[in-house]
Structures are given as C-alpha cells and as structure tokens.
Amino acid sequence: MKSVNRMIVLNMIRKKSPISRAQIAQETQLTPPTVSSIVKELIESELVKETQLGESQGGRKPTLLTINHLRFYVIGVDAGPSHIKTMISDLQGNIINKRQSKSIISMNEEEFLGALKEEIREIIHEASIGIEFIGIGVAMHGAVDVETGIGLFAPNLGWRNIPIKDSLELEFGISVKVENDARAMAMGEYWFGEYDDTESLVTLNIGRGVGAGIIINGQLFYGAQSVAGEIGHMTIDLNGELCECGNRGCLQTLTTGDAIAKRAKEAMSAKMLNELKGDLSGAKVYELAKEGNEVAIQVLWETGKIIGIGIINLVHLLNPDKIIIGGGVSKASEFIMPGIKATIQERGLTQQVKDTEVIESKLGSYSTIKGAVAVVLFHLFHPIEIT
Ligand SMILES: [Zn+2]
Structure with a gap:
C-alpha cells in the first residue's frame, strides 16, 4: 500500500509540478500526514x-x-536496424549528449553487442564526471523478451537471442530495461508528449516497416505473446502483394517508404520515369509532391487512405483517445494526413469515433530513443514491488 501511495504522489509531482503538499493531498485524497511523510522520503531519495x-x-x-x-540521468539507446543511437537524458527527457554508431548492418549478434557496449562506454566517457545514471533503456528492433531483456529475433538482420540486459548490466553495473522499438515509442509519447490526462493512445511507426505501440490505461499493452501492435501485418487486400511475413496484402506492403515508391512507379508514365532517371524512393516521391507533381500527390493521398483503413480498424478495436503517427513516412504528413482523416471521418461508427484525434509525433525523430529513456523512467515511477 505504501509503495502505491508513493507512486501516486511521485506521479502527481511529475505531472503537476510545481505543486504544494496541500494540493497533492487534495487531488489524491490522501491525508496530509501521509503526503508529508511520503514527500519527506522522496526528498531524502533526492528524486524530489x-x-x-x-x-x-x-x-x-x-x-x-x-x-x-538534474540529479539523475538515464542513457537511452535506439538499436535500430541500421545504426545504434545513444543519448544521455535528464529526468525530463532533455538531451544532454548524443551519438550515433557506424552502420551495424553487416554485424553478427556478438559484434552488435560489442558495438552496443562501445557506444555506451563512449557516451559515458564524453559526459561530465560525477553524473549519476539510474538506468539504461534499450529500444531494440524486432521481438524482445522484456522480462529477461533478450533480443529474441531481429528479422532485418537475422539475429536471434541476444542477451542485451545481462550483458550490459555486467559491463556497466547499471540497471537495464529492454523494450521493442515500437512499444518504446508509444511509451515515449505517453511520458514526454504532454497529452495531459490521455491514458490510452496508439503510436504508429511508419518507415521501413509499420509497427504500433499500444498504451491502455497508462500501461503498455503486450498481448499473450507480446505480438500486440503488429499492425504492419494487418490484412488490407486479400489478394495483394506478398509480404515478407508470407501473407498477402499486409498494410506494410502498401505504406512503407519502399511501397510508396513502388506504387508511384506503377502510376507514373514512362516519360515521367525517364525524366527522373535514378531510382525512385519514398523520400523522392515526397520531394516530387512538394514540387507539385500530381501523380506523387495522388499516391501520397492514397497512402493516407490506406493507412486510414488500418487506423479505423484499430480505433474500432481499441477506441484510444489518440493516434500518434511517427517514422520516416510521417515526414510527408502534409500529403498523407488529409487521406487518413478523410477515411476516419468516412468510416467511423459514431461521431466521436470519427473525431478521434490523429496527430503527428511530438518527439519526431527522437521518439524511439526518448521512448527508451521513458521505459526506464516508467519503471522508476511505477515500482514493480507494488503488492
Ligand atoms: Zn505481412
């Protein structure tokens, strides 16, 4: 009970600071002596x-x-499919320092672990002496076991069973949390996005693949086998293109950067393609749209409509307060968002559902790495010893 109250008080201070003891008592319904004694403890622990x-x-x-x-710091790691990004963050998510590794694409599991340690060692070395770290958060691409902190399977690179948590804890003597990158992003938006009292949200990361992170009642949702949120493999077209997962017509066969480029190629005339010379990428389609190319604009509008179908399915299933869109494809949101919103308006079951807020990620390209930091903070502010 005591630790539940401690958590309530700590979160009240986090969300509503600066706040007085009397206000905390009023808002939490705890008695003033209880609040005073918890606050005393929190001040002694130097968290408050x-x-x-x-x-x-x-x-x-x-x-x-x-x-x-500024009393304690967290190391955030975004172990993406191509690079390792690290940052040192204060307890508010402010970036103190950051770095990026060279490409990790040709590495095996052991080399990746070596590179991970090297990057963390370097960023600690670059930081001011005397900084105290309370945790390392790793947002790992692919399937992870959050209990053991093992990277189970990274399909892009074919890696399996990487003991990230054990290996980093042994090396640095700092507590380590490992989370899947899409879920970390959801936690980052929830924790640092300042969405007031939003307790249910879904983040969509649309880039090389499509993944979702789900927060329900302030908690990450995993499902029985931690597969919840694999929205990239939601079937959109029964007879569509073959997906890397073996099924046909998955959302990600139509909406990743590469898929957008492919659809644009199909839509463009031979003359137009000829004028473009080199290969067409998702980023190039966006560039063309900005220059006013009608085909590119149309392809991105349709991309929005397809993403909108995926989102309306999600909304009818989970009914979250907000949908937050991030990842490389979201950079073209000026062209994609109208198609998304039109689809939700068109298909939502009730007026409130039609009005479900769909917004761009506030954390932008930092959403995953700040998410890794947020995962550490979430555990600090919601201690597991609650009984
Ligand atoms: Zn698939």
Missing part, C-alpha cells in the same frame, strides 16, 4: 526537491515541490 514558494491562501506561503530533474 523543494522549490520556490507558492501563492498563499492566507497564512504562511506553501513550499512547492518538483522532480529533481
């Missing part, structure tokens, strides 16, 4: 500090409380 004086409502001005943001 007292700050400027608040408005007095007669009598002595109350002291306000905030999270002690």
Whole structure:
C-alpha cells in the first residue's frame, strides 16, 4: 500500500509540478500526514526537491515541490536496424549528449553487442564526471523478451537471442530495461508528449516497416505473446502483394517508404520515369509532391487512405483517445494526413469515433530513443514491488 501511495504522489509531482503538499493531498485524497511523510522520503531519495514558494491562501506561503530533474540521468539507446543511437537524458527527457554508431548492418549478434557496449562506454566517457545514471533503456528492433531483456529475433538482420540486459548490466553495473522499438515509442509519447490526462493512445511507426505501440490505461499493452501492435501485418487486400511475413496484402506492403515508391512507379508514365532517371524512393516521391507533381500527390493521398483503413480498424478495436503517427513516412504528413482523416471521418461508427484525434509525433525523430529513456523512467515511477 505504501509503495502505491508513493507512486501516486511521485506521479502527481511529475505531472503537476510545481505543486504544494496541500494540493497533492487534495487531488489524491490522501491525508496530509501521509503526503508529508511520503514527500519527506522522496526528498531524502533526492528524486524530489523543494522549490520556490507558492501563492498563499492566507497564512504562511506553501513550499512547492518538483522532480529533481538534474540529479539523475538515464542513457537511452535506439538499436535500430541500421545504426545504434545513444543519448544521455535528464529526468525530463532533455538531451544532454548524443551519438550515433557506424552502420551495424553487416554485424553478427556478438559484434552488435560489442558495438552496443562501445557506444555506451563512449557516451559515458564524453559526459561530465560525477553524473549519476539510474538506468539504461534499450529500444531494440524486432521481438524482445522484456522480462529477461533478450533480443529474441531481429528479422532485418537475422539475429536471434541476444542477451542485451545481462550483458550490459555486467559491463556497466547499471540497471537495464529492454523494450521493442515500437512499444518504446508509444511509451515515449505517453511520458514526454504532454497529452495531459490521455491514458490510452496508439503510436504508429511508419518507415521501413509499420509497427504500433499500444498504451491502455497508462500501461503498455503486450498481448499473450507480446505480438500486440503488429499492425504492419494487418490484412488490407486479400489478394495483394506478398509480404515478407508470407501473407498477402499486409498494410506494410502498401505504406512503407519502399511501397510508396513502388506504387508511384506503377502510376507514373514512362516519360515521367525517364525524366527522373535514378531510382525512385519514398523520400523522392515526397520531394516530387512538394514540387507539385500530381501523380506523387495522388499516391501520397492514397497512402493516407490506406493507412486510414488500418487506423479505423484499430480505433474500432481499441477506441484510444489518440493516434500518434511517427517514422520516416510521417515526414510527408502534409500529403498523407488529409487521406487518413478523410477515411476516419468516412468510416467511423459514431461521431466521436470519427473525431478521434490523429496527430503527428511530438518527439519526431527522437521518439524511439526518448521512448527508451521513458521505459526506464516508467519503471522508476511505477515500482514493480507494488503488492
Ligand atoms: Zn505481412
């Protein structure tokens, strides 16, 4: 019970700081002595500090409380399919330092682990002396076991069973959390996105593949085998193109950067393709659209409509407060978003569903790595020893 109350008070300070002890008691329905004793403990642990004086409502001005943001730091790692990105973050998600590895594409599992350690060692080395780290969060692409911190399978590189958590904890003596990259992104948006009281959201990462992270009632949703969120393999066209998963017409056969380029090629005249010379990429289609190329604009609009079909299925299944879109393809959101919104308006079952908010990621290209940081913070602020 005590740790539940501690969590409630800590989260109240995190979300509503600066806040007084009296306000915490009022909002949480805990008694003032309980709040005072928990706050005392939190101040002793240096996670919380007292700050400027608040408005007095007669009598002595109350002291306000905030999270002690600069007391502890977290190392975030985005172990994507091509590079390892690392950053040092304060408790508010501010970037203190960041770096990126050379390409990891030709590495095997052991070399990848070596590179991971090397990158973390370097970023610690570059940081000011005396910085205290409370955790390392790793957002790993592919399937992961969050309990053991093992990277189970990374399909892009064919890697299996990488003991990320054990290996990093042994090397650095810092607690390590490993999460799948799409889920980490959802946690990053939930934690740092400042969406007030939003407790249910879905993030869609559309780039080389399509993945979703699901937060329900403030918790990541995994499903029985941690496959929840594999929206890239939602069937959109029964007789469509063959997907890497072996099925036909999956969402990601139509909406990744490569899929957009392929659809654009099919839609363009031979003359137009000839003028373009070199290969057409998803980024190039976006560029053409910005230049006013009608075919490119049409292809991106249709991409939005297809993504919209995937999203409306999700909305009818989970009914989240918000859908947040990130990843490389979302850079073209000015052309894609209208098709998404039109589809949801057209197909939503009720007016409220039609009005489900679909927005671009606030964290942009940092959404995954800040998500890795958020996973560490989530565990710090929601201790597992709750009984
Ligand atoms: Zn598939």
